[in-house]
Amino acid sequence: MAEGRIVKALSGFYYVKSGEEIYQCRGRGVFRKQKITPLVGDFVTFESTNLDEGFITDIKPRKNELIRPPIANIDQAIIVTSVVLPDFSPLLLDRFLVLIESKDIEPIIFISKMDALSETMIEKIDYYRKVYEKIGYPVELYSVKDNMNMEPLSRYLANNVSVIAGQSGVGKSSLLNKLKPSLVLETGEVSESLGRGKHTTRHVELVEINNGLVADTPGFSSLDFDNIQLEELGNCFPEIAMHSTSCKFRGCNHIKEPKCAVKQAVEAGDIASSRYDHYLRFYEEIQTRKPRY
The missing domain is CATH 3.40.50.300 (P-loop containing nucleotide triphosphate hydrolases)
Incomplete structure (x- = not known):
């Protein structure tokens, strides 16, 4: 059993770098049953008899994907x-x-x-x-x-x-x-x-x-916000997240609420108006998206 990192995925094969060598591996059937797909960047455990015939046996927890x-x-x-x-x-x-x-x-x-x-x-x-x-x-x-x-x-x-x-x-x-x-x-x-x-x-x-x-990478083939919730959006703008701690109301959406520190920061020029405009635009986009079933 050896450990390494997947550095390439192509045509059903995963190329795992371990030490100075790269091993061509397939994923075990158990991953398909668990609906887990090995990804480039994954740290994995694998077994192999030579450089061309290996099997990934375990995928370590990911910090992001x-x-x-x-x-x-x-x-x-x-x-x-x-x-x-x-x-x-x-x-x-x-x-x-x-x-x-x-x-x-x-x-x-x-x-x-x-x-x-x-x-x-x-x-x-x-x-x-x-x-x-x-x-x-x-x-x-x-x-x-x-x-x-x-x-x-x-x-x-x-x-x-x-x-x-x-x-x-x-x-x-x-x-x-x-x-x-x-x-x-x-x-x-x-x-x-x-x-x-x-x-x-x-x-x-x-x-x-x-x-x-x-x-x-092929860029981001999708730039929609399907996986971002309304309440998370403000945290994706660091300057809005920082000023929001001073808003009068907890859970302030920084749109129509009174005594909103974010809107005050925009008026004072501490938050760029272009960024706030884009926040409003993305907020509306997430709010009006069709639910997925």
Whole structure:
């Protein structure tokens, strides 16, 4: 019996790294009966007679997991968003942040394609960088094309399990190729007419970069809030969670309640109005979603 971590899942096989070796394993039938699916990132116990014929016998408890992409035990999520093509969208960035916060994963914001930054966009990007840094999120601006600020980016990866998230076309694969050229990940150019990149990443795999493990994933194929409850939403906005402790009423939703410390903080400029607007928008979305049976 040996122990290791699943670093890749492909066509029903799980590739388990134990020491310096990688073992090709299948899951035991018992997992199917229990409706447990081994995930990339899982710590497992397995038995094997050689590198090609192993069986996973046990999956250790997970500290967190994502369904799309299917991966477990993540330390941080690097959200890649671009200046243009596709255009920088604070609303979309906040959707990613809320989803990641809801999973107890540390978010980091990378803003790509800084070489394409126009005069008119400089103020906007600078404003939002300050908004997110004030909340406590690390924000890094970079350009793969101009090799700008690439070295600091790789430092985030050291000794961490990271997932790279972001909409298609923002440059997730280009970033990983730059940080580890031997990967040669296929990059999808952005379709000018649709403003969307082609989905190029086919399976989930943890690759070693700068003494850390990184999953290049197909972004989040779903950005809905199906698993977030109304009362949890405020906790997914750290600045709202912080100010909510001063609200007059327990269970304040920060919408129409009197003496709401969150609304006061928005008026005082301590919470960015864009973030509060997005909170209201997501609140309404969760409130009006159809129940699932």
